[in-house]
Ligand code: HEM
Ligand code: SF4
């Protein structure tokens with residue numbers, strides 16, 4: 001859970017950086033997309049580095065999902081679903097909302113990734129019109145309000161997931177053995193959640209509001 | 214004061230259970246929750262009914278047997294054991310829901326009593342040190358840093374009550390397990406078995422059917438002894454080291 005999660009956090013940061021290239025204009029964005037495929041040439045064939053990233057990511061996603069399912073099933077067996085009769089304190093005593101939505105939010109993110117790949121990578125769905133330019137596909141899509149709404153819901157889910165997930169991953173790996181270091185870890189994971197959520201949302205909202213066109 | 218209890222009643226391990234409503238008039242606010250339960254049981258017995266089974270022993274907050282869920286808070290609204298919880302923490306007219314700890318690894322024996330034998334088996338799987346018996350060793354033979362001694366002592370105050378399990382959304386007993394791993398792992402006497410201890414205890418923890426810890430921290434919010442969360446990160450660190458050294 002922890003290692004695969006942190007690999008994905010690294011990917012998200014890189015991906016967000018790439019997306020923000022949209023503010024540098026069509027040429028910069030499309031070149032970046034092209035450059036990703038040229039990375040590592042001539043040692044690697046065209047698209048080679050991207051494929052390596054894809055394989056690592058795919059393994060991380062698979063490991064993350066398998067562990068999540070195992071952990072959830074253990075937890076449902078150990079604690080049950082309708083554990084207590086009383087209706088009081090169902091959200092617990094101190095747990096964060098983020099920890100409460102980890103499983104449901106994870107599911108939302110998984111569905112989003114499929115939708116997102118179908119949209120911008122496989123181009124099975126092309127809201128706003130297809131185009132050979134990744135930049136134009138992006139702009140076409142985000143000019144449509146419901147596309148922006150779906151991306152917003154997903155990014156909030158990602159933010160909540162990271163708010164709990166980053167700190168939890170670090171604890172699992174044995175960091176945070178003093179209350180001071182745990183405060184730092186918690187602050188980092190809250191900051192990271194905000195940066196990633198807002199960083200990703202900057203592009204769709206700028207397109208929708210006409211800042212990027 | 215007058216209160217209404219809604220109590221889990223279950224006649225035996227395999228019986229179906231249900232919530233029973235019991236009106237409890239004339240409760241003194243100076244009573245502990247257990248003393249209030251004593252009064253309830255006396256009245257039930259006089260009326261020819263089956264008293265509510267509830268565990269207790271020391272009645273001074275050190276044995277850890279008296280745990281129950283009160284309004285879905287382990288040990289109720291005060292961070293103390295149920296024997297140390299007083300009725301002044303409630304108000305006249307309150308409806309109070311009382312249920313046993315719920316975990317697959319803590320089967321209900323009767324009413325509010327659960328079998329916490331799983332904890333004993335986790336301790337047996339590594340929560341000890343092996344030392345030759347005989348006369349006590351010289352006190353200065355193994356110096357311990359003050360900080361380590363304090364942390365170890367804090368962790369050693371765990372009373373095996375099981376509140377952490379009852380509160381954990383995953384039904385995990387990681388705080389309990391980590392308290393013992395931290396207590397012994399910080400002291401020189403605990404070093405020789407440090408890695409076999411964490412592996413043995415965690416394996417037994419999982420085998421007992423407790424859930425996996427996902428670092429939510431509900432356990433530390435209810436622990437009557439204030440066992441801190443860093444016991445869990447210490448356990449994780451020991452576990453990783455032990456696994457990297459080739460342990461299973
Ligand atoms: C507003 C937010 C996002 C925008 C605007 C966005 C945009 C894009 C674009 C334009 C591509 C295609 C790149 C290309 O073909 O060169 C892409 C690919 C991808 N995105 Fe996103 N993305 C966003 C959020 C996310 C999130 C949150 C995740 C993961 C949870 C994600 C995962 C992926 C993946 C896995 C790919 C495929 C990479 C590949 O194998 O080629 N994206 N994204
Ligand atoms: S860690 Fe705290 S809550 Fe858990 S068994 Fe020990 S004393 Fe009870």
Ligand code: FES
Pocket residue numbers: 268269270271272273274275276277278279280294295296297
């Ligand atoms: S009866 Fe011993 S802790 Fe409550």
